[in-house]
């Protein structure tokens with residue numbers, strides 16, 4: 001649904017050049033919630049602004065819903081008109097809501113409908129539907145100044161949906177909100193994604209946002225995507241940086257010399273299996289549990305456990321094979337440096 005190929009953006013100001021995007025390849029599938037995470041300055045805002053051409057990329061391409069926007073971004077009149085039409089199918093939600101304070105909630109939502117050219121009755125009906133969808137039907141006549149942060153963001157989301165977009169871009173939509181309001185706004189985004197089949201691309205600096213709402217994620221550093229994929233796949237990859245941050249196990253014990261330390265990741269159904277006791281019974285071995293944690297990631301239960309088996313790695317090849325046969329992700333930890341061997 002959204003594809004960027006070798007996307008670069010170089011800002012030039014006062015004789016200085018800053019490379020904000022250094023060849024970004026991103027692929028967001030239709031109907032998924034995709035999160036881009038990274039620290040300040042990584043290039044996240046630039047990326048999302050290039051996706052809807054608020055910012056012109058220096059090179060590379062952006063395709064949304066089969067239409068190459070970078071090819072439409074020419075200077076002729078017609079190209080500009082086509083780009084504006086394509087942009088209407090892309091909704092955008094901002095960190096600071098960007099509502100007009102002199103207009104009521106209803107009028108804020110009507111604004112893009114005015115630009116599309118709907119008449120007054122059509123605008124009213126559509127705005128009422130959208131406010132109902134975001135749970136704010138009773139606030140239509142209020143002004144933004146009378147609303148809480150979470151309510152303002154709901155208005156921002158209703159406004160973003162006015163052009164019936166297939167894609168919603170969210171630029172740190174919950175960064176200005178408290179944790180509880182963040183959860184409810186993320187819940188709304190998830191509901192809209194499911195109900196309307198809306199593809200959502202969001203940027204955030206918070207891992208919790210990725211954990212709560214995303215199907216897939218990309219990690220950006222220094223203008224590049226250093227890792228990307230579906231969360232369930234990333235969690236099964238022992239070397240995944242995103243998985244380590246989504247599910248830190250740093251405080252777990254590192255084990256004792258002469259033992260084999262395993263990190264076991266289980267998802268969905270396999271979490272119910274009493275694999276530790278099965279392993280102990282089948283192979284008559286004492287298993288020491290060094291730590292365990294369970295999290296809900298992307299609506300799916302994921303657990304990690306660090307266990308210690310007596311003996312060296314080569315003595316435990318059969319029990320490790322047994323665990324893997326149960327559908328578990330098993331990584332053998334190198335005790336010298338705590339890394340996965």
Ligand SMILES: Nc1ncnc2c1ncn2[C@@H]1O[C@H](COP(=O)(O)OP(=O)(O)OP(=O)(O)O)[C@@H](O)[C@H]1O
Nearest residue numbers: 011013018020038039040041042043044045046047
């Ligand atoms: N308009 C601009 N002119 C010059 N440099 C810019 C401009 N916008 C961004 N940059 C620079 O580009 C780089 C990437 O910035 P960007 O805002 O995309 O990062 P970010 O990951 O969104 O960070 P933050 O979370 O702080 O917004 C930074 O070095 C930034 O200073």
